[in-house]
Amino acid sequence: MNQILGGMMKNASIFTLLLFFVLSINGNAQDKFQYIGSKKCGACHKSAKQGEQLKIWEASSHAKAYETLKSAKADEIAKGKGLGKAVEAKECLACHVTGHGKDAKMFDKSFSIEEGVQCEACHGAGSEYKNMKIMKDHAQSVANGMTDYKDEAAIEAQCKTCHNEKSPTYKKFVFKESWAKIAHPIPSK
Numbered sequence: 001m002n003q004i005l006g007g008m009m010k011n012a013s014i015f016t017l018l019l020f021f022v023l024s025i026n027g028n029a030q031d032k033f034q035y036i037g038s039k040k041c042g043a044c045h046k047s048a049k050q051g052e053q054l055k056i057w058e059a060s061s062h063a064k065a066y067e068t069l070k071s072a073k074a075d076e077i078a079k080g081k082g083l084g085k086a087v088e089a090k091e092c093l094a095c096h097v098t099g100h101g102k103d104a105k106m107f108d109k110s111f112s113i114e115e116g117v118q119c120e121a122c123h124g125a126g127s128e129y130k131n132m133k134i135m136k137d138h139a140q141s142v143a144n145g146m147t148d149y150k151d152e153a154a155i156e157a158q159c160k161t162c163h164n165e166k167s168p169t170y171k172k173f174v175f176k177e178s179w180a181k182i183a184h185p186i187p188s189k
Contacts, residue, residue, distance in 0.1 A: 065116035
């Protein structure tokens with residue numbers, strides 16, 4: 001009986017170590033993707049042929065999200081919540097800055113929080129899919145960190161991480177209407 005229990009304990013220990021190893025690899029998989037910032041994304045996404053996505057983003061509220069935290073109105077709202085200055089409050093920055101709260105090593109030197117809610121807030125950290133060859137292959141892009149833009153439910157869930165009742169300035173959020181306002185497809189040929 002002791003021999004059987006000893007064998008089971010040994011197998012359980014090996015299984016536990018193997019499980020820990022697999023989970024640690026999967027848990028760190030996202031860490032290899034770095035945020036590169038809208039300027040790098042925009043280098044390829046600004047032409048008319050590409051749909052002028054950079055221009056569309058620059059005109060959006062997302063591009064100005066960080067800047068809004070510098071306003072007296074933002075400070076008034078933050079103060080009302082007991083948060084101090086809005087531009088310094090993690091509760092505000094969580095939705096007004098792409099990647100806020102992530103490990104510093106996940107940000108390329110080209111990334112700037114001042115650019116607000118950038119491309120990668122929706123599309124995923126771009127360091128590993130920014131290459132044109134990878135970007136042209138949907139499956140490869142997703143495997144390299146891009147959010148699957150074909151998964152509308154996942155996109156809506158991502159939007160609702162900020163566009164929800166927790167926001168002190170929440171306005172009814174209708175995904176399809178909001179999505180249409182920020183649409184930036186590549187024009188068909």
